[in-house]
Amino acid sequence: MKTKKMGIQKHYYLMMLPGMLWLLLFSIVPMFGIIMAFQDYNPGQGILHSEWIGLENFRYLFQLDDSKQVIVNTLIISIGKIILNLIVPLIFALLLNEVRSLRYKKFVQTVVFVPHFLSWVIMATIVIGIFGYNGVVNTIAGWFGGQPRLFMADPSIFRELLIGTDVWKEFGYNAVIFLAALTSVNPNLYEAAAIDGANRWQSMWHITLPELTPTIVLLGVLALGNILNAGFDQVYNLYNPLVYSTGDILDTWIYRLGLQNLQFSLATAAGLLKSAVSFILITVSYVLAYKFADYRIF
Amino acid sequence: MVQNKTLGSRIFDIVNIIILTILTLSCLYPLWYTFSLSISVKSAANAGLVTFYPIGFSLASYREIMSDIKFFNSFWISIQRVVLGTGLSLVVMIMMAYPLSKSKRDFKARDIFMWIVIFCMLFNGGLIPWYLTIKSYHLLDTIWALVLGGSVPVFNVILLMNFFRNLPADIEEAAVIDGAGPWRILFGIVVPCSLPVIATVTLFTGVYHWNEFFNGLVLMSDASKYPLQTYIQQLVVSIPSDTTLTPDQYKRLSELSNKSLNAAKVFIAITPVLIVYPFLQKYFVTGIMLGAVKE
Structure with missing residues (x-):
C-alpha cells in the first residue's frame, strides 16, 4: 500500500512540474534581479559585475522631490478608491435589493458588469471622449454657453477624475x-419585521445592513493590501505630463524611471520597496481576515 | 415579502428605479458612445458633436479599417495570444490545481508547493528585473513573451483547487478501486465534473489576454508586433511623456485625432468581449464566490 501511495505521488510531482517551471522562470528568477537595487547596475557589466553600493539607491530615492509627491498621490488615489469602491457598490446593492420586479433586477445586473470586462485602454478612449477638450461634457456645456475646459490636463481635479x-x-x-x-438573508426576518410594523427603511437599516456587515468588514480588510496599487492601467492611459503633480503614482513613476529614463537600479529599488510593503500589508490583511471573518483563500 | 404600499414607499420605488436606470444606462453608455462615434459622419465626430446619438450615417471608418493591414495584423496577434495563452495556462493550471487539492496525507509536498505558489502571488521582483529576465531569455518581440510573460495565473489555480477539493471524495475512490491512475482520474473524472469552474477560469484568462496592453507595450520593441490593445493604446491614448508639454499643445493634440476611425477600431476590439459576455455573466459570479471557501 505504501509503495503504491509513493507511486501516485510521483505522478503528482509530474503534474506540478510545468506550472512550477513556469513560476520559476517568470516569477522566481526575476526576484533575484532585486539585487540590482543594491548595485549601480550597468547593463554592459550585468548583475554579476556591477558595482555594489549598499543602500545608496534608497537614500537617493528619498531625496528626490518626486518620490514624496508620488507616494502622497498613490495613497490619496488608492484610499479614495478603496472607500468609494466599498460604499457605492454597497448602496447600489441595497437599492437593487429593494426592486420588486425580478426581470428589471436581472436586466440591471446583466448590464452593470459590462464595464469591468473592458480594458482601461478602451475605457480611457471613452473617458477622454467624455472629458476631453472637444468631448461630450464640453459640447453639452457649449449648448448652455459654457466655455470649454481642459479637464484632462487640470491637476486640481485629476485625482477625483481617476x-x-x-x-x-x-x-x-x-x-x-x-x-x-443578500440572497442568503433569511426572508422570515423581513416578514417578522413587517409584522412588528417596521417600514422598509427600518428593515434595511436593522436587517439588511447588519447581515452585510461581515462582508463589508472582510472586503475592507482585504482592500488594505492594495493600498499601494492606485491602478497602473488606468493612470497610464489617462494621465499626461500636465497632471503629473497630482496624478503620477508609484507604478507609473517606476515605469518612467526604469524603462524610459533607463535608471534600472533606482527603479528596481523603488519597485522593491513597493513590493515589500505590499507583501506585508497583504499578509496582515489575510491574517486579519482569517481571524475576524474566518476567511481563507486556500 | 410583505407589501406595504404607503405613499413614501411608492415614492421611494419610483426614485429608486430612476437612480438604478441612470446607473445602468451609464454602464451601457461606453458601448453606445463608441458605436455612435464610429458610424457618424467624420466631420461631426471630429468636431465633438456626437454626444448621445450618431450624427449622420457613414460606414467610411469601417471601410477604411478593411484596408488597414496594421490593424488586422495586431488583431491577429491578439487572437494568437488569446488562443495560445488561454490553452496553455488552462492545461498547466488544471495540472497544478489537482495535486494541490490533495491533503498533506495524500501528497506530502503539498504544503511546500502551496507556500511557494502563494509567495509568488504576493511578492514579485518588480518591473525592471522582470523585463530584464524576459530579455535574457531572448523572448522579446516574440508571441511567447505575451503568452508566458505574465507567469502562472495563481489566483485561477486557487479557484480550481478549491473547487476540486469540494468534489465528493467517493467518486475518486470508486475510480481508484477500478484501477484508474491519477492522470485518468484527473482528466476522466475531475475535469468533467468541474466544467463550471473551468469555464470561469477559461473566460477570465481569455479576457485577460485580450485586454492586456502593457506587456505588449514593454516586451515588443516593434510596433508591428503589438497586440490589438497596445495598438489602440498607441493610436488613441498615447500622449508624449515629454514634460515640456503645454496645455495648448495638449489641446491641439486632442483635436488632431480621427475620432470616428478610432472609435470604429475600439468598437471592433470590444466586440469579442461582448460575444463572450453572456457566458462571462453566467459563470463569473460563481467564480468570484469560489474565491473564498469557508470551511
Missing part, C-alpha cells in the same frame, strides 16, 4: 459579493 471613473467602471462588479450575500 477615482470617479474607477468607481463607475467597477461598481457593478464590486456589488456582486454584496448581492450574493
Whole structure:
C-alpha cells in the first residue's frame, strides 16, 4: 500500500512540474534581479559585475522631490478608491435589493458588469471622449454657453477624475459579493419585521445592513493590501505630463524611471520597496481576515 | 415579502428605479458612445458633436479599417495570444490545481508547493528585473513573451483547487478501486465534473489576454508586433511623456485625432468581449464566490 501511495505521488510531482517551471522562470528568477537595487547596475557589466553600493539607491530615492509627491498621490488615489469602491457598490446593492420586479433586477445586473470586462485602454478612449477638450461634457456645456475646459490636463481635479471613473467602471462588479450575500438573508426576518410594523427603511437599516456587515468588514480588510496599487492601467492611459503633480503614482513613476529614463537600479529599488510593503500589508490583511471573518483563500 | 404600499414607499420605488436606470444606462453608455462615434459622419465626430446619438450615417471608418493591414495584423496577434495563452495556462493550471487539492496525507509536498505558489502571488521582483529576465531569455518581440510573460495565473489555480477539493471524495475512490491512475482520474473524472469552474477560469484568462496592453507595450520593441490593445493604446491614448508639454499643445493634440476611425477600431476590439459576455455573466459570479471557501 505504501509503495503504491509513493507511486501516485510521483505522478503528482509530474503534474506540478510545468506550472512550477513556469513560476520559476517568470516569477522566481526575476526576484533575484532585486539585487540590482543594491548595485549601480550597468547593463554592459550585468548583475554579476556591477558595482555594489549598499543602500545608496534608497537614500537617493528619498531625496528626490518626486518620490514624496508620488507616494502622497498613490495613497490619496488608492484610499479614495478603496472607500468609494466599498460604499457605492454597497448602496447600489441595497437599492437593487429593494426592486420588486425580478426581470428589471436581472436586466440591471446583466448590464452593470459590462464595464469591468473592458480594458482601461478602451475605457480611457471613452473617458477622454467624455472629458476631453472637444468631448461630450464640453459640447453639452457649449449648448448652455459654457466655455470649454481642459479637464484632462487640470491637476486640481485629476485625482477625483481617476477615482470617479474607477468607481463607475467597477461598481457593478464590486456589488456582486454584496448581492450574493443578500440572497442568503433569511426572508422570515423581513416578514417578522413587517409584522412588528417596521417600514422598509427600518428593515434595511436593522436587517439588511447588519447581515452585510461581515462582508463589508472582510472586503475592507482585504482592500488594505492594495493600498499601494492606485491602478497602473488606468493612470497610464489617462494621465499626461500636465497632471503629473497630482496624478503620477508609484507604478507609473517606476515605469518612467526604469524603462524610459533607463535608471534600472533606482527603479528596481523603488519597485522593491513597493513590493515589500505590499507583501506585508497583504499578509496582515489575510491574517486579519482569517481571524475576524474566518476567511481563507486556500 | 410583505407589501406595504404607503405613499413614501411608492415614492421611494419610483426614485429608486430612476437612480438604478441612470446607473445602468451609464454602464451601457461606453458601448453606445463608441458605436455612435464610429458610424457618424467624420466631420461631426471630429468636431465633438456626437454626444448621445450618431450624427449622420457613414460606414467610411469601417471601410477604411478593411484596408488597414496594421490593424488586422495586431488583431491577429491578439487572437494568437488569446488562443495560445488561454490553452496553455488552462492545461498547466488544471495540472497544478489537482495535486494541490490533495491533503498533506495524500501528497506530502503539498504544503511546500502551496507556500511557494502563494509567495509568488504576493511578492514579485518588480518591473525592471522582470523585463530584464524576459530579455535574457531572448523572448522579446516574440508571441511567447505575451503568452508566458505574465507567469502562472495563481489566483485561477486557487479557484480550481478549491473547487476540486469540494468534489465528493467517493467518486475518486470508486475510480481508484477500478484501477484508474491519477492522470485518468484527473482528466476522466475531475475535469468533467468541474466544467463550471473551468469555464470561469477559461473566460477570465481569455479576457485577460485580450485586454492586456502593457506587456505588449514593454516586451515588443516593434510596433508591428503589438497586440490589438497596445495598438489602440498607441493610436488613441498615447500622449508624449515629454514634460515640456503645454496645455495648448495638449489641446491641439486632442483635436488632431480621427475620432470616428478610432472609435470604429475600439468598437471592433470590444466586440469579442461582448460575444463572450453572456457566458462571462453566467459563470463569473460563481467564480468570484469560489474565491473564498469557508470551511
